[in-house]
Amino acid sequence: PQHWRIWRKNTHVLFVNFMTFFIQFSAGMIVTSLPEIMSEFGAEDRLELSSYIVLAFVLGHLAEPLLITPLSRIYGRSVVSRVCNSGFVLSTLLCSYASSLATLIFFRSMAGIFGGGALSNGTYTMKDLKVLWGKTGLLHELSGLLGFILGPVCGGYISDGLGWRRTFALLAGAAAAVAISMVVVSRETYIPALLRQKVAHRRRETGNRHLRSALDSGLSPSQRLWRDIVRPFPVLFSNMLCTVYTCVGGIMYGLLYVMLTTIGLTLTRFYLLRTDGLGIYYLGLGGGCLLGWVSWLEFTKQAGVMEARLWPVFFSATVAMVGFGLCASTDNLANRYPESRVFVAILAMGGHIFV
Template identity: 35%
Template sequence: MDVAESNLEAGKTAASSGDTNNDENAASDPFLVDWDGPDDPQNPFNWPTWVKATNCGLVSALTFVTPLASSIFAPGVPSLMRDFHSSDVLIAAFVVSVYVLGFALGPLLWAPLSELYGRVYIYHLCNIMFAGFIVGCALAPTLGALVVFRFFAGAVGACCLTNGGGSIADQISQEKRAVAMSAFSIGPLFGPVIGPVIGGFVQDAKGWRWVFWVLCIIHASVAVAMVVFMRESYAPVLLERKAAKLRKETGDERYKSKLDTGLSGSTLFKRNIIRPLKLLVFSPICTVFALYMAMVYGYLYLLFTSVAFVFQQSYHFSTSMVGLVYIGLGVGSLVGMAWFAADSNKAIQKAKAETGQTRVKPEVRLNLLPHGAIILPVGFFIYGWTADYLTHWIAPVIGLFIIGVGNILCFMTVSVYLVDAYERYAASALAANTVFRSIAGAVLPLCALDMYRALGLGWGNSLLAFIAIAFLPAPFLILRFGERLRMKFKVENL
């Protein structure tokens, strides 16, 4: 872990990794603004527990709402297609998955902007735009308009998926971060699972347009709470505000933040905007994880298409009952999340005891990645063949449960690893990872029904399992060579 990251938690921020003389410079330069010692209450790491819990809770709530929108109206698609007099199966799938395609675009903008202007302003801006686009979806006059509104809603809704990890890294120390990240990750994985449950009942009762109105009401309550209670947590922004206050009070323009890079606003903007792409292209570990998570995340959204098809066509479930089937995925996700949180905390404590250091290598977070990689294909085999042979409906639901466990283990290990490895730039690291996985999440569902028609449920899901097995060496190789790959691209290059 670089010096900057270590110093952040100690209350002594550094401008860049490898800058080992920053503390001496701060002591010798009275105009270099830093925290007032390691116990400075303004340092987010020293905030009271209730303040941290409020900040992280609001981010987690928002991160539940925006992924919820990705699938909440999936059960109502048949009704929507009838209203717009369309029978195009591809468009029916695309109107759901286009939202996730927006997830691939948004993080490239919102993550670097949050590392330039702070987290809170970007949350509020995106919340306003998200509400507008969701209202547009509810009032969409044509199918094309609905697709456009869905895409832009996804693009602005993706803000919290990347910036949320950054907010947690800003204020939660490494040994407690697994629990906070577990709560934060409930949204991206459990939101799309709960979405069809809510959407199925609302669609049956009020129609598909009311699904968006319900979503708007849920989002508005979270957005208003964020305006009232959310606090800025990004250290460079907080220290710059402190320096600006001193400049105003003293009239002395020599005061500057210890994290001030000295770059002009335009240069800093350009550097921040391209940071996620630099990580994706030049950081080997980010590239490997982006490709691996594209497969994992793509499979999750493929299930949102296939589950309705399987249980309506094969088991003759109603729209509302199909929504309940997704609970199997959700319960599996919760079990996997609890497993990860408990194991990760123990691993961090053990590593600290063995090394005697306050911080440990982020690779410790990857212990459960091979477990998730093995569990995932097992779930697809069970789900596919039990549905193919029309066994009791509980059998494919058990398969979905196992998929949920494997999926969350892969997702959590990678997400928390990236936050630990690129702490100050966690939002950009998560954005780089989000791009590939969101494209896969948008594209794979488009071919799901054709694949099942051609191969059947058994062999179709077996194909997915075999691809996951082909990826199986990756987690083991990352455990062995991950640190070497990570160190090839230094944090100071950002």
């Protein structure tokens, strides 16, 4: 695959970036619709349930390293990509027909599982094509970041005009167009899977059942799946630096999603802000993430060795904690509208640089 013509590589990269954008867009677009959803299902007083609507999507990403990625190494990128894309489209569409809050949370978690699998599979596809670095890799990162930034902003206006159910339906339609296009143009990129297909073809031609690929480990699919599932845990628990970074990174992501899930309900319930106005408020969060991404690029350019990246880690963690403290100390979000957006941007910038 790395020797394909440039137009074929670019076609794969283009559709991977489109799907990445829509999946990240889905993660944030719902936050501005939480007040409307809670009101429709009669759960205005159960604020803790509103966070599950957003977090169910994020928690679904846990299946990516534990299940989706190992399956892609067994059956190939193409099959897993088609299943994940189809599952994401179907789950997002079913969210628009949810009849209860529990049903909506369930479909959001399924969308998170399939969406997380599509994200990781797209990244590995670009790695197979040897285009994950350089300008193409930066474009892939930017597509996901723009989806995360524009999700709350555009979601607020769309939900205010059409309702949250049609917002899900529109997203499902756009993602379905990309998924169908990927079925038509995408091909297998994982070299071991391609070799297994070639060996199977040669076995049928020659009748020799002893033919094997040079990359065949001799393990059964279930053995390879179990090996890939348990592989990350020794590294996680045996390397103290990896353990600390993982824990702090989880805290950073938690802080970002605390802001995502609580700001909207706070502003609409206590300060009577309109849904479309919430999208503008989330520009501070998106601007902070974008500034953090640009700062991270500068840090990585200056880092000649891996150890030189340690000081940005401590710097970014401190900035994120300061931003979160400033947000918590803002006693009146409505009257201190510009200041609170700056505080949210500081939190987002520090968290994004660290992660």
